Structures are given as structure tokens and as C-alpha cells.
Amino acid sequence: MTFKKTILAIAASTFILAALITSCNTPAEKVENAQKNAAEANEDLDKANKEYLADLENYRKETDARIASNDSSIAQFKIRIAQEKEEAKAEYTRKITELEQKNTDMKKRMDDYKADGKEKWEKFKAEFSMGMDELGKAFKDLKNKKAN
Numbered sequence: 324m325t326f327k328k329t330i331l332a333i334a335a336s337t338f339i340l341a342a343l344i345t346s347c348n349t350p351a352e353k354v355e356n357a358q359k360n361a362a363e364a365n366e367d368l369d370k371a372n373k374e375y376l377a378d379l380e381n382y383r384k385e386t387d388a389r390i391a392s393n394d395s396s397i398a399q400f401k402i403r404i405a406q407e408k409e410e411a412k413a414e415y416t417r418k419i420t421e422l423e424q425k426n427t428d429m430k431k432r433m434d435d436y437k438a439d440g441k442e443k444w445e446k447f448k449a450e451f452s453m454g455m456d457e458l459g460k461a462f463k464d465l466k467n468k469k470a471n
Contacts, residue, residue, distance in 0.1 A: 375441045382448060386433050389455055393426045396462050418465055425458050 397419055404415040429451070436447060 371441070375444060376438060379438055379444060383433060386429075386451070386455065389459070390426055390430045390433075393422070393458065393462060396466065397423050397426070400465065415465075422458070422461055422465065425461070429454060429458060 400415065400419050404412050404419070407415060432454075433451065436451075438444070
């Protein structure tokens with residue numbers, strides 16, 4: 324090798340060695356960084372879990388209010404159908420009984436739900452909301468039919 328190439332090789336090796344030395348953490352620093360990262364991950368997980376449980380609780384309250392409103396509508400329908408003709412009374416009674424059972428089933432389904440992770444909660448919530456919306460539409464349809 325020529326002298327220039329040797330100096331260039333030594334300079335390059337020195338530069339690479341310096342870069343490696345300055346970028347390496349000591350084992351203690353690595354442990355400290357890992358502990359810090361783990362603590363931050365735990366904080367993030369705790370925050371996400373609290374948000375999930377708060378969402379679950381708020382949704383339960385909203386659902387309880389909707390179910391109570393449905394119960395109130397059922398009671399009002401029962402009072403109104405008492406004044407109907409016998410043939411209409413039987414049909415309304417059957418429909419109200421069906422709606423009452425669906426309302427009770429939805430309440431039980433919500434009461435029985437156990438916190439089982441955010442992913443399962445999101446799936447349950449979407450399906451349950453769809454069921455509640457369908458039930459609400461059925462109440463509205465009955466109320467509109469009764470009003471006519």
C-alpha cells in the first residue's frame with residue numbers, strides 16, 4: 324500500500340471507531356433507557372385502559388337511559404291500547420309484548436357484558452348500537468302507526 328492509502332485507511336478506521344464508541348451506550352444506560360421506555364409504555368397502557376373503561380361506563384349510562392325511555396313508551400302504549408277496539412288491541416298488545424321482550428333482552432345483554440378488552444368492546448358496542456337503533460325504530464314505527 325502506498326503511504327496515502329495507509330493514512331486514508333487509518334483515518335477511516337479511526338472515524339468508524341470513534342463513531343461506534345460515541346454511539347454505544349453503557350450497559351447501565353441501556354437498562355435505564357429500557358426501564359424508562361417500559362414505564363412510558365405502562366403509563367400509555369394505563370391511560371388507554373382508563374379511557375376504555377370510561378367509554379364503557381358512559382355507554383352503559385346512555386344505554387340505560389334509552390332502555391328506560393323504551394320502558395316509558397311501553398307503559399304509555401299499554402295505557403293507550405286499553406281504549407282500542409278488541410281486534411286492534413290484540414295486535415298492539417302482541418307488538419308491545421315483542422318490543423318489551425327485545426328491550427329486556429338488550430338490557431340483560433348490556434348488564435351481562437364484562438370488560439374484555441378494547442377490541443372486543445368496540446365490536447360489541449357496534450353490534451349493540453345497531454340493535455338499539457333497530458329497537459328505537461320499531462318503537463317509533465309503532466308510535467307513528469298508533470298516531471294514525
